[in-house]
Amino acid sequence: MISRFTYLKPHNLNEAVQILDKEEKSFVLAGGTDLMILLRRNLINAEHIVDIKAIPETAAFEYVDGSGLTIGASVVVNQVVDSEVVRSKYPALNQAAATLASYQLRNRATVVGNICNASPGADLPPALLVYDAVVNIAGPQGTRQAKLNEFFTGVKRTVLQRGELVVSVQLPEPGAGDKSIYLRQARLRGHDLATVGVASRIKPDGKVAIGICAVAPTPLRLFALEDMINERGLSQESVEWAAEEIKQHIHPITDVRSSALYRLQMASVLLKRGLLNLIAKEE
Numbered sequence: 001m002i003s004r005f006t007y008l009k010p011h012n013l014n015e016a017v018q019i020l021d022k023e024e025k026s027f028v029l030a031g032g033t034d035l036m037i038l039l040r041r042n043l044i045n046a047e048h049i050v051d052i053k054a055i056p057e058t059a060a061f062e063y064v065d066g067s068g069l070t071i072g073a074s075v076v077v078n079q080v081v082d083s084e085v086v087r088s089k090y091p092a093l094n095q096a097a098a099t100l101a102s103y104q105l106r107n108r109a110t111v112v113g114n115i116c117n118a119s120p121g122a123d124l125p126p127a128l129l130v131y132d133a134v135v136n137i138a139g140p141q142g143t144r145q146a147k148l149n150e151f152f153t154g155v156k157r158t159v160l161q162r163g164e165l166v167v168s169v170q171l172p173e174p175g176a177g178d179k180s181i182y183l184r185q186a187r188l189r190g191h192d193l194a195t196v197g198v199a200s201r202i203k204p205d206g207k208v209a210i211g212i213c214a215v216a217p218t219p220l221r222l223f224a225l226e227d228m229i230n231e232r233g234l235s236q237e238s239v240e241w242a243a244e245e246i247k248q249h250i251h252p253i254t255d256v257r258s259s260a261l262y263r264l265q266m267a268s269v270l271l272k273r274g275l276l277n278l279i280a281k282e283e
Contacts, residue, residue, distance in 0.1 A: 002039050009051040013138045013167065016052055021140045021163030023048045028165050030058070030074050031110040033101075034117045057167050063089065068172040073112040073165070077124075078103070080111060090171060092180035092199045096127040099184055099194075112166050115148070118156050118218070121257075125152075125219035126199035126211030127182050131171040139164035152218035175204040179278045183270045187257055195258040196266040200274035208234060210271065215250035215263055225249045234279065243272035 010016040020026050025047040029035055038044045052058050053074045060072035063085045071080070080086050080097040087094045100106055100114070100123050114124045115135070125148065133148040140163040148169070151158055160166070174180075180201035186192040199211040208229045210222040225246060232238040252263035 003042070003045050003047070005046040006048050007051065008048055009054055011054045013055055013057060016050060016055060016165060017138055017140055017163055019048065019050050020165060026050055028052055028116075031076060031108045031113045033105055033109040034113060052165065055167075060168055066173050068170060068174075070168050070170050071111050072168045073110060075111055077101075077106040077109050077111055077114070081106060089174055089178075090127070090131060090180070092127040092130060092182040092201060093124070093171070095182040096123045096184075096197070096199065099123050099182070099197075112169055115151070115169065116158060116160070116166055118152050118154075118158050120155055120217055120219065121193050121195075121197070121214035122219060123182075123184065123194055123197050123213065126197050126213050127180070128169065128171065129211035129219060129221040130180060130199045130201040130209040131174065132209075134170045134172075136167045136170060137164050138167050143167075149221040149223075155217050177204040178202070179281055181274045181277055183274050185266045185270065193257065196252075196263050196270060198267060198270040198274055200271065200278060202234065202275075202278045206234060208275070210246075212250065212267060214258075215252040215267055220250065222246070222249050234275070236276070236279075239272055239275045239279070242275070243268045246271050 008019055010019060025045060027035060027046050027049055029049050029051045058072040058074040060070050061075045061079055063069045077097045077100050111124060114122050128148055135146045135148055135151050137144050146159055153159060182199045184194040184197035186195050194214050196215060197213040201209040208226050210226055213219040229238055229242050246267050247264045250267055252260040254260045
């Protein structure tokens with residue numbers, strides 16, 4: 001049986017923060033695709049459900065030339081899939097969004113919810129990580145920002161404290177000549193969760209950025225590997241080397257979807273495929 005709870009719908013951030021800070025066992029509702037599963041399976045005992053969709057700041061979905069992209073907490077994934085700006089400026093994010101679940105679920109699931117759920121295998125974080133995404137947080141002590149690569153603290157855990165909620169996520173301006181791609185492997189075609197997902201990016205200055213999911217307790221930005229590739233210079237040879245070296249930077253597990261050995265191999269394959277695809281676009 002689903003726990004009995006009080007449904008609350010604040011109309012401004014201050015009201016939402018006060019509720020979350022005051023009421024124990026409060027959970028934020030935006031898309032609800034993850035929350036409803038938890039409720040139906042009795043994995044949480046919710047006493048208050050706080051619907052944030054009426055808060056104006058959560059609906060922000062705006063690209064400002066030179067500044068970048070803002071995605072509010074109530075923006076659904078299909079808005080990102082359908083956005084021409086995201087498709088042209090942030091292709092890896094557009095591709096990752098298009099792989100998430102089904103069309104129907106993408107009409108409800110939110111980008112920020114996919115982040116806050118903090119699943120190791122979530123598709124959107126790798127793409128957001130390579131764009132140096134920043135999370136905007138509101139709480140009892142005011143507002144603050146957290147880099148996305150510092151936002152995840154473990155499986156289903158984040159830096160969010162009691163009374164805090166994510167208002168939006170921001171992606172800086174990528175710049176002219178920026179290229180990116182998101183590739184994933186899953187057990188089945190369609191709506192299966194990723195076995196491995198790799199976002200690869202070549203910045204306008206030629207530097208590489210790499211994000212990956214389903215190979216550690218949290219989605220990862222592989223800074224150390226990036227530095228090693230960038231020191232060598234991007235080439236066919238360095239990509240071949242990186243495809244093997246990546247295995248030293250991830251720590252996959254064996255579970256129902258894959259063995260650890262298979263994840264290691266697919267991380268290698270997807271990184272190589274992605275970087276070679278981006279290099280080919282430069283020629």
